Amino acid sequence: MTEYVHSAEARDKIFAGLLEHPHTRVAALTADGRRIPAPDALARDADRLLPVPGDNSNLLEMLRPADVVDALAAWERTARTGVGRISAQLSDEPGRRYELTAIDMRHRYGVFVCVLMDLGMHPALSDGDRSEQSLAALRPRSARMLKKFDGVIADIDDRVTGMFGWTREQMIGSRSTQFFHEEDVQRSIAAWLDMLSTKQSSRVRVRHSRADGSWLWIEVENIYQEAAELAEAVMVSHISDISEEMAAYEALRHREQLFRRLADSLPIGLLQLEQDGSVVYANSLLTSMLGTGAAGTVHEQLASVADQDRATLDTAFQDVLAGGPDRELEVTLQPLPASGEQRRCTFTLIGLSDEEGAPGALACVRDITESVRSREELRVKATFDHLTGCYNRASSLAILDRELSVEGHHLTGVIFADLNEFKGVNDSLGHAAGDELLVTAANRIRSVLRSDDVVGRIGGDEFLLICPRLEQAAEVINIAERVGKALEGDVVLSAGTARLSAAIGVACSTDGSTGDVLIAQADAAMYESKRLKPRRPVLFEQPLPAPESEKPAPTRP
Known part of the structure; x- marks a missing residue:
């Protein structure tokens, strides 16, 4: 997912939105996280300012040790994007959870600010509890919004405020796309126009900004409402929080990326096949060894196997794909044009079943040319x-x-x-x-x-x-x-x-x-x-x- 960098205007808007909540406190920070006296422009609401320690200690010293690593990551994110957020506990208030939002406000006040929002006492939380309970557990999972035909927000229910943190005044009268991630705007507009042209409901998934600077994945169902004049029509938008689902997708994507990185770093070629012989995955080393590029079938992938070994290898693959026992065999590859060298490889064929996700086969291919050459040299010396x-x-x-x-x-x-x-x-x-x-x-x-x-x-x-x-x-x-x-x-x-x-x-x-x-x-x-x-x-x-x-x-x- 692309990391969004907040503009100065967006940071001003986020900071103002946080200050509208009654239970917030503010600390002024240097670029290295040290707490310092707030500048005059920021000190007008002195009741909200955290007292500054005499030794200008770091903000991290306020947190319980278990939250320090996450806080460091959030601070690095603030340096990159302008806003960073975590849910944490203070060392002197065990059991009470705070949402900490760090914002780069140097363009306006010359300092970074950290806004602490009191989330209250949570019985499930204790000094030894490491769970990351945050606003996600408290905010509504669904909400309802009314929009005019041009996408301007006409009304919201209280759950919208609970979900996103924006007040009614901040949202009503604004175009809904103003709150969407820039990468999702075109997709949301296309879904909206589709609804207007077909007069049928449409769904779209977008990232919606929250008042604290974070993004929330939502699914919006736009329901067409008939009206005598289109300009008078008011559409209903049902909003569902899908952040957990998208987080699961993101975690899966990260695991797939990790698997591919690991697979590409292995000193063996990997080939995964579906039961019909189509290629699911081939790592970069395999395509380099076989010289067949992005082949779509096992037949194409094995085109460089020498004729004398091809039939045997094809039969072995068919047997394993049909549920037969695992096999290992040694084959000769045709010389690659670049080197002209004839090479030897071992193919270890492993059958895959539903337990591994889908029936098929996995082939592990090792280039043993040097090993064969050494083996032959030893045989010659011994003979x-x-x-x-x-x-x-x-x-x-x-x-x-x-x-x-x-x-x-x-x-x-x-x-x-x-x-x-x-x-x-x-x-x-x-x-x-x-x-x-x-x-x-x-x-x-x-x-x-x-x-x-x-x-x-x-x-x-x-x-x-x-x-x-x-x-x-x-x-x-x-x-x-x-x-x-x-x-x-x-x-x-x-x-x-x-x-x-x-x-x-x-x-x-x-x-x-x-x-x-x-x-x-x-x-x-x-x-x-x-x-x-x-x-x-x-x-x-x-x-x-x-x-x-x-x-x-x-x-x-």
Whole structure:
């Protein structure tokens, strides 16, 4: 609601209206609220002036502590609008309620004034009672007014005075719109003209000024009265106090604004849908994430979801809107034109029922692109060798065990390749050259494998190759021979030229083979390959011939 600033004329009128009440007292105040002697122009009615304390104490010191905060707010309102009002108790008069109206009268008297109107004793009020009982509980809830065809007030009943505080002399002869809030005048005129043209009753809601400077929400029912001449017609206006209803609307509006502020400040996108899929609310972050703006339906709102995930998400929304269980799923969004980045989001779908106000659904959307990226980076680090891009030892062993667990008649082959003279390359050309040689070896191995074969680096210069779904052992020998040729020859490195070669052992699964057994067999065959001149891949056979150094010495007769 727009805050109304009172003109100097309006403040004069309010002050004069308050002084017409017999039970009022007046205090002169400085801009900071200190009580000071009244100027001569204000002191003509000395009986009404509050005595000034010797220390020029603040007006707030007169009030009970429980009313000080509200009084401060009213004083700030006075500074902004020219008039502020509260209902409060004085510290030295427990149980008695006063209406305090502060008015900026510096244009006339050079001071602020505070008018205290005695509301009398209230049994329900006590020192410990914090309730805000004011004139609202005492004033009439309805009143009656007569108006001429042009809206000039012809007569009022006593309840009008009780409701607004204006006297008969102040209201009769004035146009009723003079008492309406400026923002409501055009609406009230339109309702009045509608009544005159249709000769039917009309209703309008407006803010009506009160003599104390406050505004009161009222509903006016204007009833047409037939007359021989329009100029002689006198219309009847029934007035109803709707301040409590409007206060409830205002409180609801404030709560809605607070909800929207909170929703817009959350680090997640929010989407509320009615049961038919129409959009009730979408916070600013959601529209930013999805890039769909002020879409009216869930179909339009989800237009940026990637095609491969769209059907799944649509089905999930339909299920939740139909009363199904809450769902959570992860989807990909199409790249936004501004960034071109493809993003991932989680949608948490929550069903709403009549208990939450209306059936429908609430979607909480979180952008997890960075989380997915971090998760993928961790997965890569946990799965692959950072230097060569091959699977690391743990992942290689896990893949081998998984392949061996697959039921069927296929064989799984294992190739163990160990680079020859690798330590000499590190010693002569440096560790950077050694790393470069390992990368070259890994690339060459990959270039001769099948699409399903797996390359793992399980040691410094050791590679484990897993060849699944073989029909016969000869297939893995052929692969091993291709690997052996790929790992043979000179390699030009940044620091010089190195000779590349490898010893290669091969093993093939049988019924009941385990990963550890196959690797041990391929490792044993690799050592046999190292012994051969020239080196070639060796298939593990039981038993392998022992090296010459390990053969027992002949016994003498």
